[in-house]
Amino acid sequence: MIIQDRMEIVEHKQIARAIFELTLRGKLTGEITSPGQFVHVRVSDSFDPLLRRPISIAKVDRDKQEITLLYRADGHGTGVLSKRITGDTVDVLGPLGNGFPIEATEAGETAYLIGGGIGVPPLYELSRQLTAKGVKCVHILGFESEDVVFYQEQFAALGDTHIATVDGTEGTKGFVTHVMDKLPTDFATFYTCGPMPMLKAVQQAYADKKGYVSFEERMGCGIGACFACVCETKDQSERSYVKICSDGPVFEAGVVSI
Ligand code: FAD
Numbered sequence: 058m059i060i061q062d063r064m065e066i067v068e069h070k071q072i073a074r075a076i077f078e079l080t081l082r083g084k085l086t087g088e089i090t091s092p093g094q095f096v097h098v099r100v101s102d103s104f105d106p107l108l109r110r111p112i113s114i115a116k117v118d119r120d121k122q123e124i125t126l127l128y129r130a131d132g133h134g135t136g137v138l139s140k141r142i143t144g145d146t147v148d149v150l151g152p153l154g155n156g157f158p159i160e161a162t163e164a165g166e167t168a169y170l171i172g173g174g175i176g177v178p179p180l181y182e183l184s185r186q187l188t189a190k191g192v193k194c195v196h197i198l199g200f201e202s203e204d205v206v207f208y209q210e211q212f213a214a215l216g217d218t219h220i221a222t223v224d225g226t227e228g229t230k231g232f233v234t235h236v237m238d239k240l241p242t243d244f245a246t247f248y249t250c251g252p253m254p255m256l257k258a259v260q261q262a263y264a265d266k267k268g269y270v271s272f273e274e275r276m277g278c279g280i281g282a283c284f285a286c287v288c289e290t291k292d293q294s295e296r297s298y299v300k301i302c303s304d305g306p307v308f309e310a311g312v313v314s315i
Pocket residue numbers: 095106108109110111112113114127128129130131132133134135136175176178179272273274275276306
């Protein structure tokens with residue numbers, strides 16, 4: 058069920074250049090059903106900015122009723138959010154959308170989790186749930202440069218982790234596809250989230266594989282009411298469009314036109 062919760066800021070810290078880790082406590086945690094769902098955050102109690110900002114749920118701790126968000130503060134809304142301090146409460150709407158299906162991969166099988174930049178966060182909770190189930194996770198994570206890389210130790214604790222940076226300051230120089238080119242293709246499933254060109258390249262490279270793609274489209278309402286996030290589907294005979302917020306953000310590879 059989607060609820061509006063005033064969540065308490067338990068911890069809020071910078072973990073890389075302009076990248077923040079925000080831990081929130083509240084009853085919304087109990088409503089989360091799958092990794093890859095997101096929340097819609099009112100970044101300040103004033104109406105500036107007016108619209109909420111969508112952020113993926115990067116980690117869920119049901120015992121403590123806590124969620125962790127990882128976000129890049131490089132615009133007005135996320136900049137305002139980055140100033141909020143421990144003990145404050147934040148107006149959060151969620152959980153929203155349909156996340157990644159962990160049932161698509163069996164225990165003992167291998168899954169590739171491929172993320173780029175601010176598309177990396179939802180893959181962390183996904184990996185936690187897949188590894189807990191007995192799936193072998195291989196992480197391929199792309200960033201601009203070393204100073205914006207985050208959570209590499211946390212991912213490495215769960216499975217093989219390959220980092221690519223565009224400028225070569227950490228890991229492989231280039232894009233996630235340069236890492237993918239060197240890895241075997243005998244995996245069962247891929248899950249991916251990141252910028253559109255990356256999603257397109259991953260989908261093309263693994264066209265013969267079962268895969269799931271999460272889209273981070275600009276949003277208004279976040280609940281399917283405003284049509285701000287509409288994208289075309291490939292199969293024009295069925296439905297010609299989907300709403301990323303309420304039909305997604307995760308879709309089976311090949312469903313949405315990229
Ligand atoms: P501005 O550029 O000032 O924003 C102006 C408008 O554009 C706002 O309405 C904003 O929501 C929208 N916008 C700008 N960039 C994006 C973008 N890349 N994607 C979608 N909308 C955008 N970012 C993270 O750092 N971590 C996450 O875990 C994360 N998860 C997301 C999950 C979903 C489902 C979606 C749709 C987006 C997610 N984003 C995430 C992107 C994040 O919502 C934007 O970076 C943020 O809204 C930018 O707001 P701003 O006010 O700081 O920037």
